[in-house]
Amino acid sequence: MATTISKKSILIGAVICALLSLLLVATAYAASVSVSINKGSGPVFSDTLAANKGVSYRGNNSFQSGSVLYISIEERTGAFWRTDTVQPMGIGQSASGNSQLRIPALWRVKLNPALANTDCIGHGQASVLP
Amino acid sequence: MLIISISLPHSRKVEIALKKRYEHILRIFQRSKNLSIPYILVLFLSVALVILCFYIQLRYNYTADTIRLLVFPIILFVVFFIYISYELSVKLHDHNMTEYLQTYGRGLWKTYGAILLCLLTLIMIPALLFSAFTIYLYYFIHAQYIPFLHHLLKLSLLYFVLAFFIGAMLGTAMAAVFKNKRLVVYSLTLLFLFLNTTAPMSVFRVPYLLFNAYGVEKILYDVKDFVTIVPLELGSSFAVVPLYGFPMEPHRWLLAFFWLLFPLTSISYECLAVGKKKKVILAVSSLLVVLTVGLFSWRGSTLIMDMRTTSFVIGDYMHYTKIGHIPAALPGNPEEFSITEYKMDLTVSNELHAAVELTIDDLNLENYDFTLYHGYKLKSVSSADGQPVAFVREGDYITVSPPSGTRRLLFQYAGRSPKYFANRQAIALPGYFAYYPKAGRQEIWSNNSYVIDLPSTDSEYTITIHSNLPVYSNLPGVPGNHNSFRGKSNGLTLLAGMYNQVADNLYAEPMREDALVSQNALIIAVREAEARILEVCERLQRPPAPFLIGDKKIFQVPKAFSLNSQTERAVVMNDHITTTGIYDGVTFAMEIMQAHFSQQGGTIFSSSYLFCLFDSLSKDNPLRTTPMDPVSLLEDLQEFLHLDSQVNSMTQEKFHALTEPEKTRYLKAEQRYAEMYTPIQQKIAVYLFYRSPRKEQNLRAYFDFFTSDSKEHYLALAEKLFREEIGHANR
Numbered sequence: 001m002a003t004t005i006s007k008k009s010i011l012i013g014a015v016i017c018a019l020l021s022l023l024l025v026a027t028a029y030a031a032s033v034s035v036s037i038n039k040g041s042g043p044v045f046s047d048t049l050a051a052n053k054g055v056s057y058r059g060n061n062s063f064q065s066g067s068v069l070y071i072s073i074e075e076r077t078g079a080f081w082r083t084d085t086v087q088p089m090g091i092g093q094s095a096s097g098n099s100q101l102r103i104p105a106l107w108r109v110k111l112n113p114a115l116a117n118t119d120c121i122g123h124g125q126a127s128v129l130p
Numbered sequence: 131m132l133i134i135s136i137s138l139p140h141s142r143k144v145e146i147a148l149k150k151r152y153e154h155i156l157r158i159f160q161r162s163k164n165l166s167i168p169y170i171l172v173l174f175l176s177v178a179l180v181i182l183c184f185y186i187q188l189r190y191n192y193t194a195d196t197i198r199l200l201v202f203p204i205i206l207f208v209v210f211f212i213y214i215s216y217e218l219s220v221k222l223h224d225h226n227m228t229e230y231l232q233t234y235g236r237g238l239w240k241t242y243g244a245i246l247l248c249l250l251t252l253i254m255i256p257a258l259l260f261s262a263f264t265i266y267l268y269y270f271i272h273a274q275y276i277p278f279l280h281h282l283l284k285l286s287l288l289y290f291v292l293a294f295f296i297g298a299m300l301g302t303a304m305a306a307v308f309k310n311k312r313l314v315v316y317s318l319t320l321l322f323l324f325l326n327t328t329a330p331m332s333v334f335r336v337p338y339l340l341f342n343a344y345g346v347e348k349i350l351y352d353v354k355d356f357v358t359i360v361p362l363e364l365g366s367s368f369a370v371v372p373l374y375g376f377p378m379e380p381h382r383w384l385l386a387f388f389w390l391l392f393p394l395t396s397i398s399y400e401c402l403a404v405g406k407k408k409k410v411i412l413a414v415s416s417l418l419v420v421l422t423v424g425l426f427s428w429r430g431s432t433l434i435m436d437m438r439t440t441s442f443v444i445g446d447y448m449h450y451t452k453i454g455h456i457p458a459a460l461p462g463n464p465e466e467f468s469i470t471e472y473k474m475d476l477t478v479s480n481e482l483h484a485a486v487e488l489t490i491d492d493l494n495l496e497n498y499d500f501t502l503y504h505g506y507k508l509k510s511v512s513s514a515d516g517q518p519v520a521f522v523r524e525g526d527y528i529t530v531s532p533p534s535g536t537r538r539l540l541f542q543y544a545g546r547s548p549k550y551f552a553n554r555q556a557i558a559l560p561g562y563f564a565y566y567p568k569a570g571r572q573e574i575w576s577n578n579s580y581v582i583d584l585p586s587t588d589s590e591y592t593i594t595i596h597s598n599l600p601v602y603s604n605l606p607g608v609p610g611n612h613n614s615f616r617g618k619s620n621g622l623t624l625l626a627g628m629y630n631q632v633a634d635n636l637y638a639e640p641m642r643e644d645a646l647v648s649q650n651a652l653i654i655a656v657r658e659a660e661a662r663i664l665e666v667c668e669r670l671q672r673p674p675a676p677f678l679i680g681d682k683k684i685f686q687v688p689k690a691f692s693l694n695s696q697t698e699r700a701v702v703m704n705d706h707i708t709t710t711g712i713y714d715g716v717t718f719a720m721e722i723m724q725a726h727f728s729q730q731g732g733t734i735f736s737s738s739y740l741f742c743l744f745d746s747l748s749k750d751n752p753l754r755t756t757p758m759d760p761v762s763l764l765e766d767l768q769e770f771l772h773l774d775s776q777v778n779s780m781t782q783e784k785f786h787a788l789t790e791p792e793k794t795r796y797l798k799a800e801q802r803y804a805e806m807y808t809p810i811q812q813k814i815a816v817y818l819f820y821r822s823p824r825k826e827q828n829l830r831a832y833f834d835f836f837t838s839d840s841k842e843h844y845l846a847l848a849e850k851l852f853r854e855e856i857g858h859a860n861r
Contacts, residue, residue: 031752032808052748053717056734058807060800063785070437070444074367077644078192079199082369086694087578088447092782095578096807097733100692100699101644102713115339116332123801127808130741130751130816 032127035109037069037120043112051128052104058096059111059124061089066119072110073126075101081108089122098129151244158221159248165214169252172210176256179203180263192643193271194370200260201289201376204360205326207256208297212319215249215301223309239401246302253294261286275640277628281375288378292386293359303393306400325354328365331437344439351438356426359389368435371688372642373627374556381429388422430480431546431553443694445548450575467492469569471590478557478597481546482506486566489538500528500567503574506545514538526564527571541567554598558688560708561604561621562701579695588618588704599626602637604683604706621703623685638686645686645711656684658715659722666743670833677722682706696733700725716746727836732844734808738815739832753816763817764852770810771845773803814848824855
């Protein structure tokens with residue numbers, strides 16, 4: 001006996017797919033992305049951001065942290081995510097700057113506590129260059 | 131037939147016997163289902179990997195990524211070859227055949243020889259497949275750069291053929307040494323795999339966590355490097371540096387040959403019965419270990435792209451902030467003399483070996499301070515007549531006390547920097563880096579970036595470089611002398627490797643894929659940059675002379691220079707410019723301008739300023755059209771400046787002295803500051819320099835601020851400009 005799928009199910013499926021696609025596109029084309037780490041194990045990654053001329057970034061490592069936190073800006077123009085910039089942030093310090101690459105690429109922020117520690121509290125953000 | 135057989139020479143007989151054994155072992159391999167089926171699967175996987183790489187090449191047209199994808203799983207193939215070679219060889223022990231084989235003329239040794247030949251056949255199929263694909267890529271992308279073809283050929287040999295054969299040798303040797311102790315063999319294989327990935331990074335930090343000792347970590351990494359067969363490790367997120375290519379320094383070849391020969395000596399040792407020969411093999415084996423370890427420890431400058439404390443990425447950060455505590459240049463200790471002439475004899479072998487003779491202009495000082503990066507170990511300082519001169523070294527600084535009237539000093543030193551590499555594979559020594567003695571005490575590292583501190587006056591340089599590579603320099607070459615240069619500049623830049631002169635005064639890495647490298651594109655971009663600089667200087671009503679490119683040579687240096695530094699995108703010296711990438715004319719023009727700006731302007735604000743000045747705001751940037759009110763912007767700015775002073779005046783001691791409610795309040799303020807940081811600066815910049823009716827005055831005011839030595843907060847001027855504008859509107 002052949003199993004038939006009702007039109008309603010197909011419609012619901014299509015709507016869910018469309019919403020998910022929109023969510024993905026919205027994530028990729030947001031103006032900025034951010035990520036936080038709160039005494040967890042790293043590395044943690046932000047969502048993806050699309051930019052034509054690179055991104056600016058800022059991160060901070062809270063005074064409540066126990067160790068150095070690295071903020072990395074990663075880009076993807078090819079098959080792999082590659083590190084564009086790495087900056088260490090000591091306890092209570094911040095880091096900011098612009099990415100090096102200035103061609104259309106996908107971007108994300110990575111927060112990685114030094115020494116594989118789990119005592120970092122910090123935040124990282126990347127925004128499309130104006 | 132018997133007569134013919136007897137009349138055959140001994141070598142021919144050995145050849146026939148070996149051939150027979152080889153055929154037998156191949157048959158055994160085919161019949162062993164636990165070996166032949168996985169091998170066939172691996173062959174399929176090899177083909178699938180090549181197809182995937184080809185797809186990735188077609189999809190992204192990024193050759194470095196394609197080769198990286200091909201190289202990443204190589205260590206898994208090596209481990210697989212350890213497995214099949216071990217299981218094939220251990221059959222001799224599983225069936226107690228070794229004793230029997232040892233009873234007649236080198237029987238066991240010949241059997242191992244045949245096994246190795248058989249394994250060589252098996253590894254050559256995937257190795258040749260990968261090598262052929264790599265070479266095919268060269269023609270597929272129409273590379274037309276022969277050094278890159280040589281690089282790919284060497285890569286195929288080291289990363290595929292030799293690496294796979296090392297796997298086979300290790301497996302066979304472990305079968306000979308450990309026999310059927312599978313637990314030991316597979317534990318060692320897993321350890322080998324672990325050490326050939328980036329996974330040990332966190333484990334290697336344990337000694338530091340326990341004993342606060344970085345030295346132990348260094349030793350552990352030395353051990354790891356010694357067993358690293360495929361230098362581009364599984365798990366690395368750092369891009370291949372196009373100037374350098376895949377790591378293939380001489381010590382990598384040395385290690386590859388060691389890992390072939392050492393297992394061979396182990397097999398020979400196990401094959402021979404007791405006697406003198408066994409002792410000879412043991413001696414050869416020990417000598418091999420000592421020699422390789424000795425040469426390995428002398429490997430010098432290598433490009434280390436990981437997060438160890440001596441790496442390209444964090445080496446200097448760790449040195450200057452955590453380990454070294456090098457004293458900073460004192461403001462009351464200015465450069466009191468100039469160096470008028472340098473005569474350098476540089477040898478780039480495993481690292482930089484230098485003999486630098488310099489001439490100073492002021493002979494009446496008691497002491498002379500020089501800056502030389504701490505990685506270069508000073509052997510001696512002497513006067514021109516060879517008399518030793520007393521000196522004191524303190525990190526990057528050298529204080530020399532020559533006899534009165536000494537005009538010339540000779541510095542002899544050797545060493546390396548984790549970032550600015552110089553070895554037999556490539557050279558990247560930019561003129562702003564103290565790889566040769568510079569007058570006075572200069573800071574090398576500050577605020578998580580390298581400090582660009584160039585002498586204002588030119589020196590006369592006469593340079594001879596002994597290197598296997600053709601070296602490119604900002605100075606004119608001496609006709610008829612290979613790698614010799616002479617000329618005037620305020621910084622000597624040396625580059626070599628996969629590097630070329632692409633046009634007049636333009637030098638770049640021909641295989642770089644993220645930036646412009648073709649002759650026409652680069653010429654157009656540089657012309658456009660020059661035209662845009664003239665245009666904006668006219669707009670600003672300021673002289674363009676300091677910013678013009680003119681006949682300066684332009685060197686595209688590795689993009690990785692900006693990986694851990696915000697100051698090296700473009701560095702303008704008197705006769706040349708180094709840039710980490712020319713992407714288009716406008717971006718290059720902006721970077722040249724930013725290179726002249728003082729460090730006081732925040733990077734985000736100053737780059738937003740430049741985007742407005744060069745009229746390069748993205749067309750879909752909402753800030754171009756969103757309504758903006760200067761009064762509310764001023765309020766936001768004041769809030770931001772208040773938070774900025776609060777956050778920047780906080781120290782660890784002050785924070786821990788706060789009460790819990792104060793801490794909570796501060797953390798909220800810090801969070802608000804972080805949220806505001808980028809949007810407020812971009813908004814203010816776009817309003818003041820793009821939307822404001824007084825934008826031209828604002829642009830000029832900030833241009834003068836950025837090019838001055840003002841110590842004022844860069845947003846204090848914005849506050850003043852807003853007040854002026856609001857006051858003007860209210861009038």
